[in-house]
Amino acid sequence: MPELPEVETVRRGLAPVMEGQRIAHADVRREGLRWPFPERMAERLTGARIDRLRRRSKYILGDLDSGETMLIHLGMSGRMLISGTPLGKFHHDHPAPEKHDHVVLDMESGARITFNDARRFGAMDLFATGTDDAHPLLAKLGPEPLGNAFNEDHLVAALHGRNTPIKTALLDQHIVSGLGNIYVCEVLHRAGISPRRKAGRIAAGKVAALVPVIREVLAEAIASGGSSLKDYRQADGELGYFQHAFRVYDREGAPCPTPGCTGTVRRIVQSGRSSFYCPVCQR
Numbered sequence: 001m002p003e004l005p006e007v008e009t010v011r012r013g014l015a016p017v018m019e020g021q022r023i024a025h026a027d028v029r030r031e032g033l034r035w036p037f038p039e040r041m042a043e044r045l046t047g048a049r050i051d052r053l054r055r056r057s058k059y060i061l062g063d064l065d066s067g068e069t070m071l072i073h074l075g076m077s078g079r080m081l082i083s084g085t086p087l088g089k090f091h092h093d094h095p096a097p098e099k100h101d102h103v104v105l106d107m108e109s110g111a112r113i114t115f116n117d118a119r120r121f122g123a124m125d126l127f128a129t130g131t132d133d134a135h136p137l138l139a140k141l142g143p144e145p146l147g148n149a150f151n152e153d154h155l156v157a158a159l160h161g162r163n164t165p166i167k168t169a170l171l172d173q174h175i176v177s178g179l180g181n182i183y184v185c186e187v188l189h190r191a192g193i194s195p196r197r198k199a200g201r202i203a204a205g206k207v208a209a210l211v212p213v214i215r216e217v218l219a220e221a222i223a224s225g226g227s228s229l230k231d232y233r234q235a236d237g238e239l240g241y242f243q244h245a246f247r248v249y250d251r252e253g254a255p256c257p258t259p260g261c262t263g264t265v266r267r268i269v270q271s272g273r274s275s276f277y278c279p280v281c282q283r
């Protein structure tokens with residue numbers, strides 16, 4: 001499942017062909033994906049200009065000049081494919097539609113953006129611009145981990161008194177939004193905190209120290225183009241590289257990469273998800 005860095009990588013890949021560009025024609029090829037598409041979605045998209053392409057948590061949001069915002073969620077296997085010659089050329093070079101191409105946006109520039117999703121856990125929606133906080137998928141999200149509202153005070157207060165493992169707490173989207181399983185494993189390893197520790201029993205200083213580690217891990221992953229796991233691809237079809245830099249995720253049995261540590265990476269299951277950690281240097 002694409003996590004925040006992958007979604008941000010896709011957003012950055014789409015921005016040059018979508019921002020400031022008008023949708024000449026939207027082709028909606030099925031009724032919906034995980035949920036039904038909004039009524040008359042193709043008509044509401046056709047002719048609209050995308051003024052801004054932004055991200056909230058794992059959602060890509062396009063503010064349209066029609067007064068609506070287009071929400072895109074990649075879900076488990078969603079991919080955004082770019083084809084065609086952008087910027088004013090009449091030459092079209094689009095591949096034939098494939099089975100799982102569900103929504104096709106032909107931009108006035110000649111570029112084509114195709115939402116392909118084999119497993120159909122993705123989503124698209126339209127809502128009035130400026131009402132993010134009222135949208136069911138966005139309303140209860142905690143602060144962005146790379147934004148100013150996510151800081152030491154917030155995290156210390158949010159974890160205070162919590163009896164859940166720190167791993168589970170950091171996956172709670174009310175506490176911090178967009179942080180997923182892979183990056184929580186990586187963050188806890190760098191911070192030297194066991195995923196099993198009760199969140200409310202970690203010293204405030206150690207909790208505060210998680211904030212810069214979270215930002216650092218996400219920033220590195222975005223800089224290297226997100227991780228390419230299974231169905232995930234960058235918007236231009238390139239693969240991301242961060243999986244090669246995983247220190248513990250999916251590395252069960254490997255020696256711990258912490259300098260001087262003699263531990264071996266272990267895998268346990270917490271709340272139905274795999275946790276990878278070093279029992280020696282993560283306490």
Ligand SMILES: [Zn+2]
Pocket residue numbers: 256257258261262263264278279280281282
């Ligand atoms: Zn270790």
